[in-house]
Amino acid sequence: MGNEIIFGYARISTPAQNLDMQIDALIGFGVKKENIITDIACGATEERPGLNSLMEKLRSGDRVVVWQLSRIGRGLKHLLTLFEIFDHMGVDFKSIQEPFLDTKSPEGRLMFNIFGSLNQYQREMNRERTITGLEAARKRGRVGGRPPGLSKKLLKKSKAVAEFYKSGVPIDKIAEFSGISKPSIYKCLKHEGVKLYGPIKKKNTKKSNKNE
Numbered sequence: 001m002g003n004e005i006i007f008g009y010a011r012i013s014t015p016a017q018n019l020d021m022q023i024d025a026l027i028g029f030g031v032k033k034e035n036i037i038t039d040i041a042c043g044a045t046e047e048r049p050g051l052n053s054l055m056e057k058l059r060s061g062d063r064v065v066v067w068q069l070s071r072i073g074r075g076l077k078h079l080l081t082l083f084e085i086f087d088h089m090g091v092d093f094k095s096i097q098e099p100f101l102d103t104k105s106p107e108g109r110l111m112f113n114i115f116g117s118l119n120q121y122q123r124e125m126n127r128e129r130t131i132t133g134l135e136a137a138r139k140r141g142r143v144g145g146r147p148p149g150l151s152k153k154l155l156k157k158s159k160a161v162a163e164f165y166k167s168g169v170p171i172d173k174i175a176e177f178s179g180i181s182k183p184s185i186y187k188c189l190k191h192e193g194v195k196l197y198g199p200i201k202k203k204n205t206k207k208s209n210k211n212e
Helices: 020-029 049-057 076-089 106-139 152-166 171-178 182-191
Strands: 006-012 036-040 063-066 092-095
Touching: 006 020, 006 049, 020 036, 020 063, 036 049, 076 092, 076 152, 076 171, 152 171, 152 182, 171 182
Parallel strands: 006 036, 006 063, 063 092
Antiparallel strands: none
């Protein structure tokens, strides 16, 4: 303990806009300029290099500060996932424009717990609808179900794994949170149709030629 960092995150939708207001607010809150990470991306865009970089830097005890909630989230579902990730990581969160969203306060912790419960509820409802749909399809003679190679355990976790990944959480940390291996994580991402941010490095299995 003692090495905790306060990170700031700011985002604008287009280069024509200006980050200065958000950055000034973050600095005024106490965030060092070198710890402010920015993105230029519209609200619905999944590709956010800055947010991905932020998630990789975070450690337990750190704090994330934003000027406004809409700057970091792509939507309610994405926000719920981020809040759940921060809670798992032991990272505090603060929105300057929404004072009730401050996990260092009892009210903020309550809000985070509510958000976490909502996210869990949404996953359970999705799972229930999937099961109901499969049962209805079977009655009509359509088998459906998971593709070969995806176990029941992975099927239950694949949606959460996909949300973690799309939120910028590194594969190592997803494996830690979910309790499944990296290869299984990639299977889940493929199953959910998630586009990988970068190429997967494969081991060189080509045998060396001693005569060369």
